[in-house]
């Protein structure tokens with residue numbers, strides 16, 4: 242097995258773990274908590290479960306980015322970023338950048354505090370915003386996965 246195949250496997254494993262986790266939080270955890278847990282208990286329960294995933298997602302994001310940049314270098318793919326035919330390469334980089342900023346910069350600096358403070362004063366409204374944001378990020382991520390699969394295996398671009 243060559244380096245490229247190994248990097249590809251690592252890339253896909255990291256994406257499965259990371260976007261799979263985002264799916265679970267978006268489609269199961271958030272709606273379940275909003276529907277079944279009292280407003281006063283939501284924050285603690287959500288934080289207990291989500292913070293474990295946020296830690297793991299940081300590792301997956303780093304692995305996905307490192308393997309992605311390595312593959313781009315190995316296949317001489319940097320010039321793809323200059324062509325709109327390879328929109329899915331831009332999409333991969335864009336999704337990675339958004340999550341990297343959220344997980345490594347925004348959350349520790351202000352997002353976590355904003356969420357906590359707002360959830361205490363308006364649980365319903367805050368969880369609605371958080372779920373909507375997760376929906377948007379999940380949608381963009383899934384379109385990116387489909388685009389990358391078609392781009393790599395479907396002969397588009």
Ligand code: HEM
Pocket residue numbers: 249252253256260305306307308309310312313316318333334336337382383385386387389390393
């Ligand atoms: C810094 C960020 C990223 C870079 C530089 C990157 C780069 C790459 C490269 C070079 C390939 C192989 C392309 C080829 O064989 O022609 C690839 C494959 C792929 N990437 Fe990314 N990627 C990144 C992030 C992501 C993200 C965030 C996702 C999902 C949301 C993603 C999903 C995929 C998928 C599904 C494949 C196809 C794997 C296969 O079947 O061969 N990538 N990526």
